[in-house]
Amino acid sequence: MGAFISAIAANAPTSAQQAAPPVDPNAIILGTGGVENGAAEEIWYGRGVQLAVRNVTQSTLTPVLPDKDKATGAAVIVAPGGAYRVLSMNNEGWPIAHWLADHGIAAFVLKYRLMPTPADPPAFAKVMASRMAEMAQAPADTRWPAFPPAVEDVEAALKLVRTHAADWGVDPGRVGLMGFSAGARTILAATLQATPDGMPAFIAPVYGPMNTETVPEKAPPLFAVMAIDDPLQSKTDFGLIQSWRQAHRPVELHVYQKDGHGFGAGYPGTTAAAWLDSFLLWLRMNKILPPST
Numbered sequence: 001m002g003a004f005i006s007a008i009a010a011n012a013p014t015s016a017q018q019a020a021p022p023v024d025p026n027a028i029i030l031g032t033g034g035v036e037n038g039a040a041e042e043i044w045y046g047r048g049v050q051l052a053v054r055n056v057t058q059s060t061l062t063p064v065l066p067d068k069d070k071a072t073g074a075a076v077i078v079a080p081g082g083a084y085r086v087l088s089m090n091n092e093g094w095p096i097a098h099w100l101a102d103h104g105i106a107a108f109v110l111k112y113r114l115m116p117t118p119a120d121p122p123a124f125a126k127v128m129a130s131r132m133a134e135m136a137q138a139p140a141d142t143r144w145p146a147f148p149p150a151v152e153d154v155e156a157a158l159k160l161v162r163t164h165a166a167d168w169g170v171d172p173g174r175v176g177l178m179g180f181s182a183g184a185r186t187i188l189a190a191t192l193q194a195t196p197d198g199m200p201a202f203i204a205p206v207y208g209p210m211n212t213e214t215v216p217e218k219a220p221p222l223f224a225v226m227a228i229d230d231p232l233q234s235k236t237d238f239g240l241i242q243s244w245r246q247a248h249r250p251v252e253l254h255v256y257q258k259d260g261h262g263f264g265a266g267y268p269g270t271t272a273a274a275w276l277d278s279f280l281l282w283l284r285m286n287k288i289l290p291p292s293t
Contacts, residue, residue: 018121019045019046022051028060028063028160032152051089052088080109106170110153115147139235147182154187158190181208184209202222205225207225224254229257230261
């Protein structure tokens with residue numbers, strides 16, 4: 001399932017693995033409200049690439065901006081994944097954002113609201129293992145709904161970036177969405193229900209859902225990434241890609257031989273480790289980035 005998801009499913013984090021919240025002075029509170037199921041204390045845990053947070057009830061957006069001499073005006077809101085129970089911030093959040101900024105793209109890491117989970121680590125691990133097993137064993141055409149508060153947070157983040165585009169050196173017409181796993185499900189849901197004014201410039205779902213969808217007439221270009229050995233997506237018939245094609249909207253799909261689920265930027269030594277480079281070329285091809293970037 002990938003390093004992050006398998007670690008959650010198989011191992012209950014010990015008290016020693018719990019971590020202090022990272023200092024994030026640039027985080028902007030979106031003010032989108034609480035969750036219907038009640039509030040729980042936000043818990044950070046893990047270390048290194050597996051640093052994650054759960055029980056998020058207050059969404060935030062953290063700008064990661066390129067140097068002014070590199071800035072292209074393009075921007076990406078990055079939504080990490082974790083089955084709406086956790087957010088994989090160090091695997092699918094900040095490092096991705098810094099890579100984008102290093103390549104002239106303003107990035108904004110979204111910490112969106114989640115479903116509450118038990119504070120007790122073994123109980124939490126049991127919940128996650130059950131959820132992952134349920135998703136892996138489900139039929140290929142199973143439709144897993146997006147978590148509405150998370151979708152609302154994506155919509156608020158997109159509106160905020162466009163409203164303050166001049167402050168961040170961003171072109172409001174070139175702001176897109178990137179999401180991983182549940183984050184991919186969230187950005188897709190936000191796109192499919194968007195008004196014309198609220199439509200992102202492009203979307204990049206990474207190991208996200210592949211269900212057939214009704215695509216808006218002016219849906220944005222889509223760049224999709226997954227591994228063929230993904231235990232949650234490997235049974236797909238790529239209905240999402242066919243939906244985009246049938247709507248005559250730009251779409252590109254990268255399916256890699258291995259890396260499972262939750263590979264983030266890709267593991268060294270695999271072809272999936274090149275997907276961000278391909279994404280950059282795709283942005284250039286679609287004139288979201290200038291050719292010389």
